[in-house]
Amino acid sequence: MTGPINTFPSRAREQAVLTPEQERYNKLCQKYPHARAPFSRRPDLSRRRFFNIAGAGLVGSYLAGSAKQAKACTVQVSQPVTAHNTAKNVIFIMLAGAPSHTDTFDLKVLNGTTPAAFNPTTINGVNWPMGLMPKMGQQLGKMALVRSMSATALVHSLSQRWTQIGRNPSAALGNIAPNIGSLVALEKAGDRQPGQVFPTFLALNSAAAPGNGYFAATYAPFRVVPATTGINNTTNPLGQPAFNELWSRLHQLDDPLRVNSPLGTDVDDYDEFYTAANQMMYNSVVTQAFSYTNADSQRYGNNTFGNACLVAKQVLAANQGTRFIEITLGNWDMHIDIYGISNPKGNNLFTLCPVLDNGVGALLNDLEASNMLSSTLIVLVGEFGRTAGPITPALGRDHLNQQTAIFIGGGVVGGTVIGSTNATGSDTADFGWSRQRYVKPEDVEATIYSAVGINWTTVRCDDPFMRGFEYVPMSEENVYGPIDELWG
């Protein structure tokens, strides 16, 4: 167990050379001094159309322009910390809709409520529904269960976004904050090797995942729905030589408008997508990594979530630059008939848990077999938990702050439980970690950054409002931090 984190010397901030416009805004900000206030407090600075609370995120565009330009104030490290740096890759599995923790990862058997078919089994001290998730149950030795997590908001869209950007979407810079995956992509951009053609951040079955925020478009999630044939349209019907000719004609004609575009950086960004697309064409590495056989799909459960897990494994094995993969598995919002009492064939834990179990079970086996598990951190987390105790009159469970997060691989010590809940699972009884409070999405975010060797206390000075973008909120006050106990 690590001790409390030491205090750190005050940050040394490089003095930026400001344009007159920035001077003006800084004067306005000084006039309304709220260091930690949401940026919406700033007078006369309206958000731009891209900043949509529920939206798909921002194309880097003008903001990336400012990041690309040479600036006196770029990346700042606020405090020297020791990141664990045990993971090369991350697979972030968003359990959208919020799974019932007391029926799954923090099983509470309640007589007269818990179905017998759950087959609750104690495995090394962990009570686990082997009737729902046998494959994961057999691999509990690889997993760390964090049972003291608690969400702040109980709204799906808000909390899902919160979980994926590691901060309150309504708070300071929340609206331009990048997906955790985009931040990892930015930090790991320097690791990319020439010839690597996959985007650093891959999003499978994650159409609603937040995008790159104010970061450059190159850090946007590459959104793919897995298919046996791989990615659509990576070849041209005319064949490769003809396509190469087309490509050359296009650039001859259009580069004056594409490169340092007089129309603005939105257009520059578009050219980046074309370049990345071109690199993915006629590339057997792409086809191999993104396509799959029916036999493999069967092993993973023969459904789109399993296929995403399969593709994730293949993409990481291809070592083509992808470091962060987000997969979304939804349908957990079981307000109605959570045990399939009224409609066994409907959406309930008996129909959905096997999907998770088959996919994750096969993924862990394959990663271990190819010696990649110890360098791949897998995170399973929902946006909150569900009500504990008896089920509701609708035979379901409603939203609850209390939840469980699971960490696997990437240097995390398996077979552990951090924190515990009360008898029903409705609240935390023991926090189980050094900060002695609920684990929050911001802590999960810090944990991920620490695992891959990113200083989570970094504050960047390149956000469009020059307020400083914190990798993890309130890092100067050391409010949030990695769950170091995961590393033993």
Add this chain to the structure above:
Amino acid sequence: MATLGIALLHAQDEVDAPQIPVSDPICVFFSGQQAQFFSNILPPQSNGGTVAGNARTNAAKLAKLTAIVASLLPPPPGGGPTSGAIDLANAGLIDQYLFSAMKSAGVQPANATTDWEFVRRITLDLTGRIPTPAATLAFVNDTTPTATKRAALVDQLLASPQWVDKWTMFYGDLFKNVSQNSQITTYPQSVEAFYQYIKNSLAADKPYDQMARELITASGPNSYDTSNGQINFVVDGVVTGGPTQDIYDQQTANIADVFLGIAHLNCLLCHNGAGHLTGLSLWAAQQTRTSAWGMAAFLSHTSTTSTAVSPPATTPRYWGVADTGKQNYQLNTTTGNRPPRQPIGTVSSISPAYIFNGATPNSGENYRAALARMITADPQFARAAVNYLWAYFFGVGLVDPPDTFDPDRLDPDNPPPASSGFGLQPSNPRLLAALTQGFIANKYDLKWLMRQIVNSQAYQLESEYDGQWSDAWDTLYARKLVRRLWGEELHDAIAISSQFVPTYEIATYGQINYAMQFPETINLPDGANGHVTMWLDSFLRGNRDDQPRSEDGSILQALNLMNDTFVMTRTASGSPQGALLPSLIGTSNTNLVNQLFLNVLSRYPTPTEMSEALANLSNAGTRSQEAQNLLWSLYNKVDFIFNY
């Protein structure tokens, strides 16, 4: 004429002006527009004599002739001569406010658009189409003064059926007309009915306040009924897995979002503003959940239910909306999608009360009719409507995002106190107020509002900007921000310009040719995994539920524009579908290039573009392939993909 042609040929030889499109020994320069041409090169005060006579003997006059001719050609897209300086003397209210704000900030506006730029931009923004070659040329060659002819073009576009299609799509997005969302399925028949309502309302120039009242108060037994499609607006607020109050809350939240631009009401239906919304909205931070319930109580007599179409089959279903309830908003829930609602002291139910002034329904007045009356009388209704359209045309709302209005921070004559830490919210509060007043005074006429916006010189600024641009100036509107075309616009532009327009057979709707006519943005035209649907989806049409329409770019879009059969069938070798290439391939190289540019990009090529294209076309053996290459390139050009 022939003499003139020879003169021009010699002019070309002697002064080497390759940009003159000359296709034949017989000069057909500006064919069909000789009168225009003559009037420009033979001004009344010319040196006398014919051009032919002078051109052969006077190099200086040749040069002048060349210059005049060249100036009639479109300027290069990256800048060049503009149509004129900003005229503030005759400016409307938008220009007065915006240009004085720019002046105060010391920010130079971009140049004014050329006619070429304007005709493409306005046709796309108003009708979702690129202009036809004939429309483009007619406009740029029209000698009517700029402001007059632009206003006339605007009127023409506003009156077109394509305007109806485009804005049916826009308001379909806003009102969230969709057959399936994360809560319920309403089925294509309901979508068709709602689509017809929106379309017919726009085609009839229905005032926006009337539309709002009709949508808020809509009632009827059957959501499939095309004469009553508006009930689907109420149906779309249904949520499952909870008590009826959850439905009232969502229906109220939708109304507040769409018609008041205040999404924060949704937050207040779960909790008080204090603590949660502090720092986000001065107004909302002072509201309570109880005051928000007062709004939801206007829905408390409304029941929204579904019925199986063909029992015993449980699906498909249609929906009905009726005001049969008698109870107010009950505080008696413990489960569902929102925190428990329990009595407050002795108060066990909430009566309707308009959150901004506490107004209650008149005696015996239908609750939703009262709410509709109050909302449409509220200037915030007009303000939100104005701002949603502003955000579309200008790329950034005066309040942005447009559903985050803070009612306590809008009045420039009553700004929030400095101690609040807040300033005024709109980037130009007096402009928003003036435009709002105008919208009300003009009886919530959407076309009036659109005219105000697009006839302004601010809207007509170029996207190109001389000098260093700063992101902070976006809200000064000192340049026109580019807009990536909607997927539907790209689809239709490719189909129409290549002259190969598809026909989609869509169950319930029948035959549709243009993507802008699709009733919704999911699963059309060929099913969830259909190839055209996936092509359109890659351009992020949104799902009218939790994913708004987005202008983000992506690798998939690039792959689709470069390689998808939708583009390749119209440009590939062999016999590409579509009459455009075949109709041009037999003409001269110069004409081929000019017409391809004009059809696809709505402009002629620059001299550089022309000479590159001619060089590629010069080999007879590969000419046909190179023509196709050129068309393909044009569809992948950024000045095709973006509205600039």
